[in-house]
Amino acid sequence: MDTTRILDGKALAKTVQSRLRSQIEAALPQRNRPPGLAVIRVGDDPASAVYVRNKERACERVGIASFGQHFPATATAAEISAKIQELNDDERVDGILLQLPLPAHLDAVALLLQLDPDKDADGLHPINLGRLTRGEAGLRSCTPAGVMEVLKAYNIDPSGKNAVVVGRSILVGKPMALMLLEANATVTVAHSRTQNLADVVAAADIIVAAVGRPEMITADMVKPGAVVIDVGINRVGDGAGGYKLVGDVAFEEVFEKAAWITPVPGGIGPMTVAMLLKNTVEAYLR
Ligand SMILES: NC(=O)C1=CN([C@@H]2O[C@H](COP(=O)(O)OP(=O)(O)OC[C@H]3O[C@@H](n4cnc5c(N)ncnc54)[C@H](OP(=O)(O)O)[C@@H]3O)[C@@H](O)[C@H]2O)C=CC1
Numbered sequence: 120m121d122t123t124r125i126l127d128g129k130a131l132a133k134t135v136q137s138r139l140r141s142q143i144e145a146a147l148p149q150r151n152r153p154p155g156l157a158v159i160r161v162g163d164d165p166a167s168a169v170y171v172r173n174k175e176r177a178c179e180r181v182g183i184a185s186f187g188q189h190f191p192a193t194a195t196a197a198e199i200s201a202k203i204q205e206l207n208d209d210e211r212v213d214g215i216l217l218q219l220p221l222p223a224h225l226d227a228v229a230l231l232l233q234l235d236p237d238k239d240a241d242g243l244h245p246i247n248l249g250r251l252t253r254g255e256a257g258l259r260s261c262t263p264a265g266v267m268e269v270l271k272a273y274n275i276d277p278s279g280k281n282a283v284v285v286g287r288s289i290l291v292g293k294p295m296a297l298m299l300l301e302a303n304a305t306v307t308v309a310h311s312r313t314q315n316l317a318d319v320v321a322a323a324d325i326i327v328a329a330v331g332r333p334e335m336i337t338a339d340m341v342k343p344g345a346v347v348i349d350v351g352i353n354r355v356g357d358g359a360g361g362y363k364l365v366g367d368v369a370f371e372e373v374f375e376k377a378a379w380i381t382p383v384p385g386g387i388g389p390m391t392v393a394m395l396l397k398n399t400v401e402a403y404l405r
Pocket residue numbers: 166262285286287288289290291292309310311312313316329330331332349350351352353387388389391392
């Protein structure tokens with residue numbers, strides 16, 4: 120396969136991480152402590168498990184201390200709140216991440232509101248989402264920030280392009296749409312009520328798939344020469360009793376039509392981790 124059209128998020132994430140490592144090493148003598156990142160995880164979402172594993176490895180590599188707690192799916196809002204308060208007050212912690220999705224009995228919006236906005240490494244506090252909406256500087260959602268970083272690294276300028284974001288979550292779809300808009304794309308956001316999804320996607324110069332449905336974006340939906348960004352992380356059986364990760368895009372067939380495409384794994388996942396560390400280091404250096 121000709122790999123020159125693959126957007127290599129894994130390689131770019133390594134470059135970002137080595138830059139962060141140097142920044143941390145330069146700041147350590149004055150600060151007397153490394154940056155700290157805390158993750159609060161509730162229950163056992165499979166995509167979250169992959170994320171936590173890779174994040175911890177990456178933190179170790181660049182020199183960020185890991186904190187946090189894994190709660191059972193039955194944890195109460197009061198228990199999570201208490202943990203958030205504790206981490207807000209902990210001077211060793213620069214970044215806090217509340218893993219989504221939460222079990223159905225917990226209100227993500229109410230809990231995200233309790234994060235110290237200056238420690239909101241995931242950019243999901245209403246203050247930081249508001250700053251993004253207004254085009255102001257601030258901590259920005261990691262996955263869409265990772266997508267923008269990939270586009271920039273490969274000199275893909277969204278200005279004037281038709282961008283279609285499939286998915287409208289607070290975690291990915293909405294901030295993604297805002298960042299593409301900020302980069303002067305003409306943005307369409309599709310979701311589960313969108314009619315004629317295939318036609319909507321077919322008009323896109325840039326497609327961002329953030330749905331959580333294995334290989335739902337097929338070649339017939341893709342305009343020849345489109346840039347295809349696959350955010351989906353889906354765990355599916357590998358036919359041999361184990362599992363493998365696949366994205367929301369049918370990679371093999373879409374590869375043939377796309378100008379550029381991100382793989383899963385090795386695409387936006389590693390970039391999300393890199394942006395999380397970058398936000399943490401920014402909060403630490405401030
Ligand atoms: N690579 C990475 O770093 C990350 C990957 N992910 C992965 O990305 C995927 C999406 O995550 P997230 O945004 O949190 O997921 P959510 O489940 O919160 O949102 C999914 C979105 O997809 C829409 N949708 C569902 N079914 C369809 C359909 N048939 N056609 C069109 N749209 C549909 C939903 O529409 P509606 O709003 O109408 O329900 C919703 O807006 C998951 O696989 C997740 O694991 C997530 C974060 C980071």
